[in-house]
């Protein structure tokens with residue numbers, strides 16, 4: 001089982017580029033056996049960029065309806081709204097307290113905003129909120145509250161995952177005492193997923209004003225947008241370069257390889273741009289028309305979307321709550337005995353461990369297997385250096401000498417202990 005998690009910032013209206021680059025692949029991922037998916041509406045992140053409450057609410061509804069219409073199955077995916085999970089914000093504060101300000105100073109989004117201010121001769125921090133500055137800390141909390149292993153994101157988000165790993169490591173180092181309290185996520189970038197070009201051939205993006213809407217405006221808006229795709233002035237019958245504009249790359253994103261080859265060949269043989277656009281519209285429509293009908297259905301019943309999200313939040317909180325409570329307890333905010341036990345952490349528990357500890361009568365060490373069963377035990381030593389030197393010898397050998405054999409715990413074979421030592425070496 002892999003725990004996959006990703007957030008969807010709820011600003012704007014989804015376009016074809018979002019569909020091909022994020023929505024469709026994420027839904028495909030959620031249908032693969034062995035993935036346990038958490039997809040959420042990052043409305044707290046959206047608040048950083050959007051101060052218009054109505055637009056924020058509208059956009060959240062549209063985006064939730066879009067994902068549901070495109071096939072997100074709330075039985076398979078824990079689908080929730082970030083602001084419905086207060087544990088995320090509690091963890092965010094713990095992380096903020098271990099985050100070096102200098103680390104966040106180097107985050108791309110903040111740095112870009114500072115650079116833009118400098119260029120315009122403004123105060124470097126003009127118009128920059130603490131929300132924007134803390135963006136990566138909130139994102140780290142999103143991920144770490146769920147012990148997510150894989151985070152599918154675009155390339156522009158890789159630095160944020162690095163920051164999440166960094167904060168988890170600092171937290172573990174400070175409070176974990178060798179345990180993995182927060183496990184380290186990995187960014188997943190799907191190389192096969194296309195970045196869709198927009199009407200003018202540059203990457204499709206709202207900021208370039210070159211998008212093709214996904215559902216908004218219906219078939220008509222889609223058609224109008226495709227007809228506006230910029231082409232050259234070659235007339236019907238003249239050979240055309242399929243790579244010279246956005247038509248062919250968009251066609252390819254909706255067609256089989258064979259169909260895409262045929263399309264390219266037809267252009268090379270002189271298919272008119274007009275006819276090519278008609279083909280393209282039909283190809284996109286074949287995939288989107290049924291989804292658009294479902295979209296309209298979801299949009300007409302916002303209370304059903306709310307029900308889905310409420311159920312998602314309930315599931316999400318049942319996972320995040322013990323995880324965050326364990327982190328709080330480790331940081332000293334609560335008595336550990338009162339806090340729920342830490343989640344069974346694969347990373348922390350799979351391998352054997354050598355531990356040194358102190359008791360009233362001296363210094364001890366023990367070797368435990370992944371399940372916490374004691375394999376070897378040494379001590380008491382009056383002097384910690386003695387214990388350390390025996391430990392060092394154990395760590396250096398793969399085969400137990402006679403002296404080490406005496407340290408075997410009851411019911412443990414030498415082979416078992418040797419195997420644990422060997423995996424300490426290899427790990």
Ligand code: TRP
Pocket residue numbers: 005006007008009042045138139142143151152153157
């Ligand atoms: N910052 C992400 C984006 O703009 C959205 C996001 C918020 C996210 N929290 C996340 C993505 C956690 C992955 C994991 O695309």
